[in-house]
Amino acid sequence: MKVTFLGTGTSQGVPVIGCDCEVCLSLDFRDKRFRTSIHIEVDGVSLVVDTGPDFRMQMLRSGVKTLDGILFTHEHKDHTAGLDDIRPFNFRQQKDMPIFARKPVIQQIQKEFSYVFSDKKYPGVPQISCVEIDENPFHINGVSIIPIPVYHYKLPVLGFRIGDFSYITDANFIPDESYKLLEGSEILVLNALQKEHHISHFTMDEAIFEAQKIGATRTYFTHISHKLGLHDQVTKELPEGIQLAYDGLELTLS
Template identity: 50%
Template sequence: MEVTFLGTGTSQGIPIIGSDHPVCLSDNPKDKRLRVSVLISWNNYNILIDCGPDFRQQMLANNVRKLDAIFYTHEHNDHTAGLDDIRPFFFRQGDIPVFAHERVLKALKRRFDYIFTTENKYPGAPGVKENIIENKPFNFHGLTVTPIEFWHNRLQVFGFRTEDFAYLTDLKSIEDKEVEKLRDLKVLVVSALRIEPHHSHFNLEEALEFVEKVKPKKTYFTHISHMLGFHEEVEKDLPENVHLAYDNLKIEV
């Protein structure tokens, strides 16, 4: 299984438009972050987790030619706004399967009604195949996918475990029974927004405490804002086997 970090930034990305913050002015490519998303490549399938506003740019940067499914964590704009840009995949492959909580699918239908409609559909619109997921494992072409439920302030969100890899973004609180689903991981990806506390995201201290609780072999932090600091400076102060992810990083699991 190969995992590509398509984007590792928070909702505004880094740099933020018009910002003079030193991290936003950094020349280091690892400090430039598109909106958060990963691509899981497994057994000739490409599975996208979240389809944000930078989706087109991310697909071009990584020369992705095929898209077999989109798994949605939740309905916020930085995780969903790129859905229309699946058109090239649709024209080659047909309807793209999407997997999401029923609430998230309803939100997508309100926003992208022209994609989901079956009446008088515009000829250039893409199509999707809806798959409602609940908090129980499901199968994707022989791969067992285990949803991990947690909370982004008061909003329910799904993370996903696939074999020995788990991806959790926009996490603020999680019940112990869900943490138990994360035992014996080779790689954990979890969000770490900034140094200061935040009402709906782990800050760095909370993310590190969570890593100690889960005890994966290796961890990568994502959904990073400019307020976390420079990539190189933060990276050197992290514990062994804990790293900051960065855009276009590829790892094997």
């Protein structure tokens, strides 16, 4: 399995428009963050988790040429807005793009991209097939995927586990039953927005606490705000086994 971080930034991305803080002005490529998304290649299957506003550039930058499905964590715009840009995959692969999401997420996508689901479609619109999922495990082309229920303030969000890789973004509460689903993870990805309290995201200290509680061999933080600080400086503050992810980072699991 290979996991590529397509984006590791928060809803505004980094740099933030009009901001002149040291992070937004940083020349370190690790401080340049598209909206949060990952690409997973496992057993010949190509999957993306979330299609934010930067989806097109993420696909171009990472060189993804085939895509077998898209998993959605939740319905917020910074995780869905780039869905229209699946069209080149429709053209190349000559088939609909399966999207996997909870019913409320599918309903929101159908509302925001109503032209895709119209009875009288404009030529060239994205071709999508919606697959409703819940909290039960499911398969995509033989790859087993375990949904991990978490909460983003009061909004239900799904993380996902594939093999020994577990991915959670946009969360500030993990239910007890979800910890059991995370046991034995080799790699955990978890959101860590900033150092100050936030109503719907883990802070860095909260994310460290959760990571140590889950006990994965390696943990990478994502969905990072410019308020967290410079990548190089924050890295020095993290415990052993915990790192900041950055755009373009590739992980390989045996």
